[in-house]
Amino acid sequence: MNAREIRELFPILNQEVNGNPLVYLDSAATSQKPVQVIEALDKYYREYNSNVHRGVHTLGTRATDGYEGAREKVRKFINAKSIQEVIFTRGTTTSLNTVAASYGRANLSEGDEIVISYMEHHSNIIPWQQVAKATGATLKYLPLQGDGSISLEDAKNTITTNTKIVSVMQVSNVLGVINPVKEIARIAHENGAIMVVDGAQSAPHLNVDVQDLDCDFFAFSSHKMCGPTGIGVLYGKKHLLEQMEPVEFGGEMIDFVGLYESTWKELPWKFEGGTPIIAGAIGLGAAIDFLNEVGMEHLEAHEHKLAAYAMEKMSTVEGLTIYGPKDASNRAGVVTFNLEDVHPHDVATVLDAEGIAVRAGHHCAQPLMKWLNVSATARASFYLYNTEDDIDKLVAGLVKTKEYFSDVF
Template sequence: MNIADIRKQFPILDQEVNGNPLVYLDSAATSQKPYQVIEALDKYYREYNSNVHRGVHTLGTRATDGYEGAREKVRKFIKAKSTEEIIFTRGTTTALNTVAASYARANLSKDDEIVISYMEHHSNIIPWQQVAKHTGATLKYLPLQADGTISLDDVRGTVTENTKIVSVTHVSNVLGVMNPIKEIGKIAHENGAVMVVDGAQAAPHINVDVQDLDCDFFAFSGHKMCGPTGIGVLYGKKHLLENMEPIEFGGEMIDFVGLYDSTWKELPWKFEGGTPIIAGAIGLGAAIDFLEEIGRDHIEAHEHKLAAYAMDQLGQINGLTIYGPKDPEKRAGVVTFNIEDVHPHDVATVLDAEGIAVRAGHHCAQPLMKWLDVSATARASFYLYNSEEDIDKLVKGLVKTKEYFSNVF
């Protein structure tokens, strides 16, 4: 399927914004949704809307089949051993908080260490800050190289026998860096630590094999991979999940409830209290079907090509600074930048007037902004529906932005 045919699957892209054809370059924040996903959600609500698991009527059975069928699609998508290891959550943030609140708080003490990096999203920083405050454990940061990458020598120098958690993003939402998760995880395990991976920017774009990575936990969101908002996944190794307590109680997660004590369902349902995110899971399943139809190898190769083209074209604009590795092979389809003497919000505002959607701000990564010595940046992020023509329009818009503010000041 070529780019033109792929774009036709996304109805939102066929519109004008401020009198210009929409150029959507903000997929790292949220991706757009193809007809296949929209229609799956519509069909669920129109034809078999019902609660799952407990009902024996036809609609309930169809809803349960759709919900649990989506879990199996997720299992195959990330190559987990069993659906017991697939927990549906509200998103990456909830998944990481579940690991922090359930596993870490129960297993860490004041002599222990948690290791993360400066490039982490706030969702992979704040939960560990809270664990450290609650348990007395020490929170440590992996240093970054000048280009924003992580050196394995620095990992070996930071992770010690006292380290109990190593939690690192697979792909940075700012720098586009693709971290060596398998190698970092090996170092973590050699020191007796558990490896947690923020996969929000990885799962939509590259092949993920959690067994090959040998990570202990892997978290990602549906809305960044053509699925609905409000649905995400926590993968965890079965033996770890079995020994963890739920953090939400009631509804679907119970087995038996007495007056003064209760027992929980088996995996994965003991972590899915209340009415689950049924439509979201079904929509995520449809998104996985769509991505598999396109082919993740094709998606990854396409984004590498776009990143290389964007780096080359943006690099020709005087006064524009690009953050992260210069080698496009070391980054995903994210390019973060600043124009000298122009605030990123002003950049985004002028681009929006041209119909070009980019993100501006700290990208929920304030420690990284401090490391970069900036208050904010602009970010263009690409996905399977973007083209080199979109980048050409971005470059033209940035040149116009630079000229406009040069004339103003």
């Protein structure tokens, strides 16, 4: 793949920020959108904007075809067995909350265990905290190795026959580490537990095969993989989804409504109450087409190369600490760091003055920040439109930041 040619397909990147060409290094927060996705959204609103499923007129049929066609694209993208296993949600957060609220509350009781890790995003911590409080279940944490990775030995020691749910992110949004979720799923199943995977940072960057992973649920968001905001996906094994009750009720998800009792539609629509996110689904479908054209294997290799290059170049900056595994082959395109004696927000502010966009803060991972013994970090995250030139500019910006604060103090 040619990242420089791909970059030209993203209109927002062809601008200056604070008098400098934009260097966008915040794709872990949200990715930018190619013209193919922008045009798909524009076409929907200009040519066939309509509600889905309910109408028989031409626009309604075209909208329904676009919406359900996107579901089939998602199914193929993650290799689900059936479209009945693909539920559209507002994003990863909603997907994880749905599993916790529906499956968790119905299947947990006092004495049961929920196992997650210290590196989880808040959206994969708080729902389980709430379920544990409501059911009396115990919340347990997988320990981390010194570099922030999870060892299978620790997984075997933490997951027991009392464990009913294991929920782990496949790729850390802070450490960049790629977790062995397939092997953790096997350990979970050997103990009679189900496996939930937070795929927010993996679906945009890795070849994901939910059948090969043998996870029971998999959650991800459109906006991190070149698609629009406000839509995501919950994959679930059909037999589990069939047992679960909806968490939102109203139009679209019902079969029959009486005065005192109602019945639900079949999967996946029983979990999609109300007017669905039609344009978002169509935009996500266009994003998947785009990523498939690029080739996920090429994208993954490109990011490993960028991560290795970034770690090598950034390590030359005196006083810079990089968090996470040193082996770039087990790291996605995320490099989180701190510059000695400079607050991450100040680092991000100076870099922004140079036109370089990075993230600073706790990254919705406060327990991990505590584990790292820091209050916050700065983070550079790469995607298919980034190049080594972007990293060179980042390193130059970090050197300038260090010099600026050395002069100030």
